Amino acid sequence: xxxxxxxxxxxxxxxxxxxxxxxxxxxxxxxxxxxxxxxxxxxxxxxxxxxxxxxxxxxxxxxxxxxxxxxxxxxxxxxxxxxxxxxxxxxxxxxxxxxxxxxxxxxxxxxxxxxxxxxxxxxxxxxxxxxxxxxxxxxxxxxxxxxxxxxxxxxxxxxxxxxxxxxxxxxxxxxxx
Amino acid sequence: xxxxxxxxxxxxxxxxxxxxxxxxxxxxxxxxxxxxxxxxxxxxxxxxxxxxxxxxxxxxxxxxxxxxxxxxxxxxxxxxxxxxxxxxxxxxxxxxxxxxxxxxxxxxxxxxxxxxxxxxxxxxxxxxxxxxxxxxxxxxxxxxxxxxxxxxxxxxxxxxxxxxxxxxxxxxxxxxx
Numbered sequence: 001x002x003x004x005x006x007x008x009x010x011x012x013x014x015x016x017x018x019x020x021x022x023x024x025x026x027x028x029x030x031x032x033x034x035x036x037x038x039x040x041x042x043x044x045x046x047x048x049x050x051x052x053x054x055x056x057x058x059x060x061x062x063x064x065x066x067x068x069x070x071x072x073x074x075x076x077x078x079x080x081x082x083x084x085x086x087x088x089x090x091x092x093x094x095x096x097x098x099x100x101x102x103x104x105x106x107x108x109x110x111x112x113x114x115x116x117x118x119x120x121x122x123x124x125x126x127x128x129x130x131x132x133x134x135x136x137x138x139x140x141x142x143x144x145x146x147x148x149x150x151x152x153x154x155x156x157x158x159x160x161x162x163x164x165x166x167x168x169x170x171x172x173x174x175x176x177x
Numbered sequence: 178x179x180x181x182x183x184x185x186x187x188x189x190x191x192x193x194x195x196x197x198x199x200x201x202x203x204x205x206x207x208x209x210x211x212x213x214x215x216x217x218x219x220x221x222x223x224x225x226x227x228x229x230x231x232x233x234x235x236x237x238x239x240x241x242x243x244x245x246x247x248x249x250x251x252x253x254x255x256x257x258x259x260x261x262x263x264x265x266x267x268x269x270x271x272x273x274x275x276x277x278x279x280x281x282x283x284x285x286x287x288x289x290x291x292x293x294x295x296x297x298x299x300x301x302x303x304x305x306x307x308x309x310x311x312x313x314x315x316x317x318x319x320x321x322x323x324x325x326x327x328x329x330x331x332x333x334x335x336x337x338x339x340x341x342x343x344x345x346x347x348x349x350x351x352x353x354x
Binding site: 012014017018024026028031032033034035037038041054055058060061062064065066068069071072073075076077078079080085087088089108111 | 189191194195201203205208209210211212214215218231232235237238239241242243245246248249250252253254255256257262264265266285288
């Protein structure tokens, strides 16, 4: 059983990054601690124990960190979802809106076979725009979303409301800014 | 014993990406194959068997993929080296030259304790500009470079010549473009 409070103690909060008024949850202090990092990965995997997964999808770039360790642990393949123009082969693209402006994500069109069971992974769930775009990309490849794993969820931003069709699990929750 | 030829067969070569005349070695096909991905990680770890390592440093963003799985496997901490302005706490910066222009990398100043033994990880060694900057960053924190692990080395670009002071191991070698 993972102790959320203990893992949370390894996260450093940095005020006013990247913008004034944002309390940034810095996971690098958790990553740097061998035992905390391993327990975080194990907790993310443990939330989907018994769930069949053949591909783990990680979202650039902090999402790669947890997706990679999870793919290795679960003996699954790893599929990167990347910022535009980074993937060399034919790719699908989804645009999504940000607080100011818009951004886009891409996935290789041949990365996931129709009917494959996919675990999506990112470090943090905020308003859910990024993960929403990643879900659309996976479904356009024909993959089935078996679950979505986050290390951190900012409950007060209600990103989970966009993900009602999916099994969403987060290890650490922040109830308020 | 890892079969380099077999692992290499999982890498896809894409001509003229990102520029005309470049033969891009696309690792996403290897990553997507569960067994090939696991064997690649195991081979990178195996090259440093018996070498004491307390931190694994991964270079943004493909380097995160192998660094993360290696840190998990080796029970070490993971330290990201990132593009400028991504790290929220006080950071050290190194600039380095590219074919056209220059770029920079950063590491958190407190990420590695003096005397810690560090394994640096990236997916590919080309001319060595990026890894050279990462080595300087690690040494400025006081860390000792116990080794440098690549999945792929482009032997014909002689990046290894810049890294003569270090133990460099690559799983897959390309002798020519």
